[in-house]
Amino acid sequence: MEETTQFSAPGSRHLNFKKSFKLAVRSLLTACLKEDFCKAFPQFTPMEHERLYGLFIQVIMSLHENIEDEFESLCRETQVGHTLDTVEQLVEGQNLDPLFSDKTNVGQVKHDLSASKKNEILFMESLLDKTKSQSDHARSRIELLSKKMQDNPCTAEKLRMG
Known part of the structure; x- marks a missing residue:
């Protein structure tokens, strides 16, 4: 041009x-x-x-x-x-330009945006579930270690010294 x-x-x-x-x-x-x-x-x-x-x-x-x-x-x-x-x-x-479309399909854009947002929500929920699972696992491990320390005072003393 x-x-x-x-x-x-x-x-x-x-x-x-x-x-x-x-x-x-x-x-x-x-x-x-x-x-x-x-x-x-x-x-x-x-x-x-x-x-x-x-x-x-x-x-x-x-x-x-x-x-x-x-x-x-x-x-x-x-x-x-x-x-x-x-x-x-x-x-x-x-x-x-035959490839340029001045007619935007609003319904398709709405559907695509909605699907994208749903996928994003699902991904965030899975991350939240994974984090919660890791947190629960860490909490149970801490409780288990705490119980072991209470049950065996010698182990607790070794951990404190070591």
């Missing part, structure tokens, strides 16, 4: 990202109708309304440009285009 550079044409995901942003900005900064604008300032004369509305339009246009320029700058700095192009290449590669 050919690696994209910053200077190559942007992919569809990158273009869609830019278009979505521009649409969102335009909808936020859409100029209101002149009549609505004038109603907001009833104390001004028609000539003042014209000048003020013209200034308002210039401010809105300047805001549009500044926001879009800042957006483009951030996209370049963070390499959004390169990242989205890489994602697009990976998705295309997966779509072309």
Whole structure:
């Protein structure tokens, strides 16, 4: 696969990202109708309304440009285009790969996970049983040795000295 550079044409995901942003900005900064604008300032004369509305339009246009320029700058700095192009290449590669399955059988995954956990529980129970058996064996051996020491004081004295 050919690696994209910053200077190559942007992919569809990158273009869609830019278009979505521009649409969102335009909808936020859409100029209101002149009549609505004038109603907001009833104390001004028609000539003042014209000048003020013209200034308002210039401010809105300047805001549009500044926001879009800042957006483009951030996209370049963070390499959004390169990242989205890489994602697009990976998705295309997966779509072309006949061995890649995008349909995960949730039931099978659930069954496999459940079986794995049951096996883990059984293993832990067997370890617990084995440890308990070893503990019981050690306890009985200690009791037996303790009884021998009580029954034969000479053996106890030899063990203490030895």
